[in-house]
Every structure is written in structure tokens, then in C-alpha cells.
Amino acid sequence: MLEFYLSDYTSLTLHGNYSKKTQGSNYMAFIDVDELEDFSIEPDANAVGLDESELWSVSAKVEHETDYGDLVFIASANDSDIMFFSDGDFTHQEASEDNFFFPVTQINPIEESSNSFETRFTSLGENEFRWAIGAFYESKDRDVSYDQVWDLTPTERVTYEDVKANIADDPTLVFEGEKTVQESTAYAIFGQASYDARDDLELTFALRYDSEDRDAFDERDKAASQVSETYSQLQPKASIAWQVTEDHLLFTTYSKGFRSGGFNEYAPTVNRKYEQETSDTLELGLKTTLLDGKVWLNMSVFHIEQQDAQFTRLNPSTFTLENLNIDEVAIDGFELELSATITDNLKVNFGLGLIDNEITKNEGIDILSGRDLTVTEGGTMPYVSDFNLNGSIDYSQELFQDYMLKTRLSFNTLGPRTFDIFNDDTCESDAHTYLSANISIENEQWSTSIFASNLTNEESPETVFLYNPLIRMPNQPRQIGVQVRYNF
Numbered sequence: 001m002l003e004f005y006l007s008d009y010t011s012l013t014l015h016g017n018y019s020k021k022t023q024g025s026n027y028m029a030f031i032d033v034d035e036l037e038d039f040s041i042e043p044d045a046n047a048v049g050l051d052e053s054e055l056w057s058v059s060a061k062v063e064h065e066t067d068y069g070d071l072v073f074i075a076s077a078n079d080s081d082i083m084f085f086s087d088g089d090f091t092h093q094e095a096s097e098d099n100f101f102f103p104v105t106q107i108n109p110i111e112e113s114s115n116s117f118e119t120r121f122t123s124l125g126e127n128e129f130r131w132a133i134g135a136f137y138e139s140k141d142r143d144v145s146y147d148q149v150w151d152l153t154p155t156e157r158v159t160y161e162d163v164k165a166n167i168a169d170d171p172t173l174v175f176e177g178e179k180t181v182q183e184s185t186a187y188a189i190f191g192q193a194s195y196d197a198r199d200d201l202e203l204t205f206a207l208r209y210d211s212e213d214r215d216a217f218d219e220r221d222k223a224a225s226q227v228s229e230t231y232s233q234l235q236p237k238a239s240i241a242w243q244v245t246e247d248h249l250l251f252t253t254y255s256k257g258f259r260s261g262g263f264n265e266y267a268p269t270v271n272r273k274y275e276q277e278t279s280d281t282l283e284l285g286l287k288t289t290l291l292d293g294k295v296w297l298n299m300s301v302f303h304i305e306q307q308d309a310q311f312t313r314l315n316p317s318t319f320t321l322e323n324l325n326i327d328e329v330a331i332d333g334f335e336l337e338l339s340a341t342i343t344d345n346l347k348v349n350f351g352l353g354l355i356d357n358e359i360t361k362n363e364g365i366d367i368l369s370g371r372d373l374t375v376t377e378g379g380t381m382p383y384v385s386d387f388n389l390n391g392s393i394d395y396s397q398e399l400f401q402d403y404m405l406k407t408r409l410s411f412n413t414l415g416p417r418t419f420d421i422f423n424d425d426t427c428e429s430d431a432h433t434y435l436s437a438n439i440s441i442e443n444e445q446w447s448t449s450i451f452a453s454n455l456t457n458e459e460s461p462e463t464v465f466l467y468n469p470l471i472r473m474p475n476q477p478r479q480i481g482v483q484v485r486y487n488f
Contacts, residue, residue, distance in 0.1 A: 009065040018056045025049035026086035028471040033427050039459040039474060045087030047105045047151065050160045055080045069123040077115050084108040085160040088148050088319060090471055092155050101468075103154030104175070105163050106319060107147050114140040128196045136188040146177040146265075146320055178265045178320060179219035186212035186260070192237075200243040208235045210258055218266040225266035231276040233258035249287040256280055259310060262323065269317040271367055275308040275325050295340045304331040311382055313420060314465035315368060326421060328361035329381055350391040357384050359421065369422075376421045387415035387431075402443045410436050419464035426470060432460040434475075447485040454478045 004012045029043045059076035088104035095102050120134035149163050150173040166173055190208035197203055211232035218225035239253040261276035285300030306329040315322045336352040357380050362373045392410035399405050413433040419426040435456050440449035457478040464472045 011063050013061045013063075015059045015061075016057070020054045021052070023051050025051035025084050026090075026473070028087075028090045028473050030090060030468070031470050031472050033425070033469065036427055036461055036464070036470075036472070037430055043090070044092055045090050046092035046154060046157055047085070047087035047163075048157065048159050049084075049086040051082070051084055053080065053082045069121055072118075072120045072122075074118045075116070077113075079113045080111070082110045084110075085163070088151075089154075090467075094154055103151035104148040105151055105158065107145075107149065107160075107163070109145050110143070112140065112142045114138060129193070130195075131191065131193040133191040135190070136186075138184075138186045140182075140184045140186075142180075142182040142184075144178060144180045144182070146179075148175040148177060148319065149173050150175070176220070177318065178267075180216060180263075180265060181219060182214065182216040182263070184212055184214045186210065202241040202243075204237075204239045204241070206237040208237075209233070210235065210260075212260045214260070214262055216263040221266070227263050227272065229261065229263075229273070231260040231262075233276065233278060247289045251283075251285050251287070253283045253285075254281070261308075264322040265315075265318055265320050267315075267318050267320075269367060270315055270320070270322050271324060274310060274323040277306065277308050277310045277325070279304055279306045279309075295338070298335075298337040300335050302331075302333050302335075304333075305329075306331065309381065311421065313382075314467060314471075316465075316467050317368065326359055326362050326376070326381070328359070329357060330360050331355065331357040345396050347394045348392070349394075351389065353388045355384060355386060357381050362421070371422070373421075376423075379421065379423045380418055382419050382421060382426075383417055385415040385417045387413075389413040399441065403441055404443065406438075406440045406442065408436075408438045412436075414460070419461070420466060422466075425466055426464050429461050432458050432475075434458050442485075445487050447483075449483045449485075450480075451483065452478065452480045 001016075002014045004014075006012055026045075026049045027043050028045070029041050031038065031041055035041055055078075057076065057078040059074060061072065061074045064071045085105065085107050088106040089101045091101055093101050093103070116136070116138040118134065118136045120132060122132040123130050149167060151158060152166055152173070188208060188210045190206070192204065192206035194202055194204040209232070211230065213228070213230050215228045216225075217227070233256070235256045235258050237253070237255040239251060241249060241251040243249050257277075257279040259277040261274050263273055264270050266272060281302060281304045283300055283302040285298065287296070287298045289296045306326075308325040308327065309329040310323055310325060312321055312323050314320075333356070334352075334354045336350075338350045339347065340349075341347050359376050359379050359381065362376045364373045365371070366373055390410070390412045392408055395407045397405045411433055413431060415431050416428045418428050434454050435458075436451070436453045437455055438449055438451045440447055442448070454476060455478060458475070459477075460475045461472050462475040464470055
């Protein structure tokens with residue numbers, strides 16, 4: 001990051017990021033429903049998973065102060081080149097008539113690039129009437145390829161380099177799959193206005209309009225696979241904030257949300273199109289401070305109605321991920337946040353979230369299994385936990401000169417959840433708690449940290465897909481590292 005002060009009123013900030021990573025992929029294990037929490041069952045694929053990625057992004061932001069408000073302009077460009085390689089049958093077994101295993105590996109390169117521009121003008125903040133307007137534009141290109149390659153040695157260790165050598169010797173080993181080319185352009189216009197009706201009462205109204213044009217085709221059959229659709233939505237938001245006392249703020253908010261639709265792989269057993277998702281949210285909350293600001297407590301309740309809610313699953317017939325819709329989902333929730341400054345050096349935080357989500361309407365026939373989707377009504381959305389808890393203890397101490405010692409111990413507890421709209425197919429996970437810790441010594445220029453995530457090496461199901469009968473990817477294991485930072 002580089003920041004330039006071009007004048008007393010104008011600044012230019014440049015950001016750049018480049019990364020190149022090599023890591024494993026698809027650490028999947030075959031399990032039955034009653035083995036969801038049995039982590040003695042480990043992956044036994046013979047192909048060594050590989051995930052190679054090269055990503056870069058650059059952005060420029062200009063900020064200019066005027067007598068009427070602040071003008072901001074942001075331009076950015078992003079590019080990613082990713083290649084996934086893994087076992088296609090997730091085992092080291094030979095082909096067998098007793099099951100549908102077939103020894104293959106899978107190669108899945110993905111290339112994506114995008115450019116975006118945003119501008120905002122925000123009025124002066126000290127006026128009774130405050131406002132902001134802005135606009136956004138983005139263009140994106142995405143190419144996805146997916147091939148399976150016959151595994152000549154299904155019971156022996158095989159790498160990506162081995163498979164590439166086999167293809168060079170015999171190209172007929174490749175079972176060609178998806179060759180999707182996608183393009184999209186999106187724009188948004190938005191504005192917000194706030195008015196102090198009284199010294200203790202603020203009214204806010206916001207309006208945003210999004211529109212996205214998406215086009216896609218499969219290079220295997222461009223004419224038949226060509227699809228195009230425009231997704232758009234007007235999204236109002238309104239809130240009232242009442243400063244009941246100096247230490248108590250009561251607020252209520254209504255907002256409409258939007259997530260664009262799109263297209264899945266072109267294949268007979270895959271839903272080609274998924275619809276845009278919209279949601280209506282109503283929230284009521286209270287923010288309080290106690291003991292002269294040493295303790296603050298926030299809480300809120302909310303209700304969300306989702307239409308055409310989106311979720312992602314694996315399609316075993318094509319071995320690719322597809323996005324699907326659920327007609328209607330209702331969500332009720334409660335959130336609580338607590339922060340307390342015990343001493344000048346010690347601070348504690350705690351958070352609680354409770355979620356009750358229900359599929360209230362889902363009609364039609366599941367294209368993959370042929371089951372009636374109405375049986376999912378009354379069930380829960382996949383990957384949504386019943387509750388979550390989080391908390392932390394922060395301690396800081398001055399050491400010498402301008403150096404500070406900072407320590408942090410935190411936890412996050414994730415409640416039970418299912419992994420498919422047919423809840424009984426995957427059953428429900430247990431609750432799991434993850435601990436993290438960080439110790440750092442720093443000043444304004446230097447920072448050295450030792451960190452650990454998942455300190456107790458807690459094991460939990462992270463991703464679960466229906467596949468003869470299930471495949472499961474666990475969460476990340478314990479990680480310990482060191483980070484050094486220097487600010488110029």
C-alpha cells in the first residue's frame with residue numbers, strides 16, 4: 001500500500017497484492033450417515049490432491065475534500081489462475097461390479113478476471129440532513145474446464161505430473177467434461193439520506209438498484225448451450241434510531257437483500273439455470289453502555305424471509321458443483337454482544353447468536369434423485385447452525401521504550417447443522433469449539449507475532465456431499481505460525 005497526499009484536500013492510495021500458492025485439495029473421506037463424526041475414517045484416495053493458484057489485484061483510490069462533502073473514486077483489477085487436481089473416485093480401489101467406483105482422476109482449471117469502478121459523494125457529517133450518492137460498475141470473465149482422466153494405477157500413488165505424462169502418451173484416457181465460458185457486467189446506483197428529526201431521533205432511508213447481465217456457453221456445443229439473462233432488483237432500506245438516554249440507543253431497520261442468479265454446467269442431469277435470491281429483513285435492536293463506558297452490551301432480534309434461497313451441492317452424475325434454489329425460507333434470530341474493559345490492560349468480549357431457520361415452501365422434483373421437493377418443507381437450510389458462541393480475552397502491557405506486548409485467546413463454538421436440504425441424508429453434526437491464540441510484540445513500525453488457530457486440533461465435518469453414500473471434508477487442523485510486519 002502506498003499513500004500520497006497530492007494536496008491538503010486530495011489523497012491517492014494504491015494497493016497491490018500478489019500471491020502464488022501450492023497446496024493440497026479434496027481431502028475427502030467416504031462415510032456412512034452414522035459415521036459423520038467418526039474421524040478415525042480418513043481419506044484413502046490414491047491421487048495426491050493439488051491446488052495451484054496465482055492471484056493478483058491492484059486498486060487505486062482518490063479522495064477529495066470539498067466545501068460540500070467528500071468525493072471518492074475507486075478503480076480495481078483482479079486476476080486469478082487456479083488449477084485443481086484430485087482423485088475423481090476418492091478411493092484407491094479397482095473398478096468393481098459391486099459399486100459404481102471407477103478409477104479416474106479429475107483436472108479442473110479455472111481462470112477469472114474482473115475490473116470494477118466505484119464513485120461516492122458524501123455530504124458533510126455535521127449537518128442535520130446528511131446524504132450520500134454513488135455508482136458502481138464491474139465486468140467479469142470466467143472460464144471453467146473439467147476433465148476426468150482414466151487412472152491406470154488406481155491402487156498406487158499417482159501425482160498430477162504422472163497423469164499429464166499418461167495423457168501425453170495416450171490422449172484417449174481423457175473423458176472431456178465442462179468447458180464453460182461466462183461473461184458478466186453489473187452496475188449499481190445507490191443513495192442514502194439521514195435526518196435528525198430531534199436531537200435524540202435519527203431517520204435513515206437508503207435505496208440501491210443492482211442489475212447484472214450474465215452470458216454463458218459451453219465450448220463443446222456453443223449453439224445449444226448458449227444462455228443469457230439479466231438479474232436486477234431495487235433494494236430499499238429504512239431505519240429509525242432513538243437515543244433513549246445517553247447510554248441507551250434503540251433502533252429498528254427494514255432492508256431488502258439481493259443475490260444475482262446464474263448458470264450451472266451444461267448437462268442433462270444438471271439444472272442449467274438458478275434464479276436470483278431476494279430477502280426481506282426486519283430487525284429490532286438495543287445498544288447500551290454501562291459503568292461509564294467500560295461495558296457495552298448490544299442485542300437484537302430479527303426475522304428474514306428469503307425467496308429462491310440459493311445453496312450449493314455436488315452433482316455425482318457430473319462430479320461438479322451446482323447452485324440450486326429453495327422456494328421460500330423463514331429465519332428468526334437473536335444476537336448478543338458484550339464487551340468489558342476490566343482494567344487498562346485487560347478486556348473481554350463475548351457474542352451469542354441463535355438461529356431458527358425453516359424451509360417453508362419448496363415445490364417440484366429434484367432433478368438428481370427424482371424425489372419430491374415438498375418433503376424438505378419444515379426442514380432446515382444446509383450449513384446453517386442452530387447457534388454460535390464466540391469470545392476473547394485480550395491483555396496488553398507496555399514493555400520497554402515504545403514496544404507493547406499484546407496477547408489474545410479466543411474461542412468460537414459452532415452449533416449443530418445439516419449439509420443437504422434432505423436433512424436425514426446427512427444427519428446433524430455435533431457442536432464444536434475452536435480455540436485460537438496470538439502473542440505479539442509491536443511498536444508503530446515493527447510487529448512480530450506467534451499465532452495458533454484451532455489450538456486443540458478440534459475435528460469437525462466442514463463439507464459433506466451425497467456420494468455413495470457420503471463424502472466428507474474435515475475442517476482445517478491446528479496451524480501454528482509466525483508473522484513479521486514492518487511499516488515504512
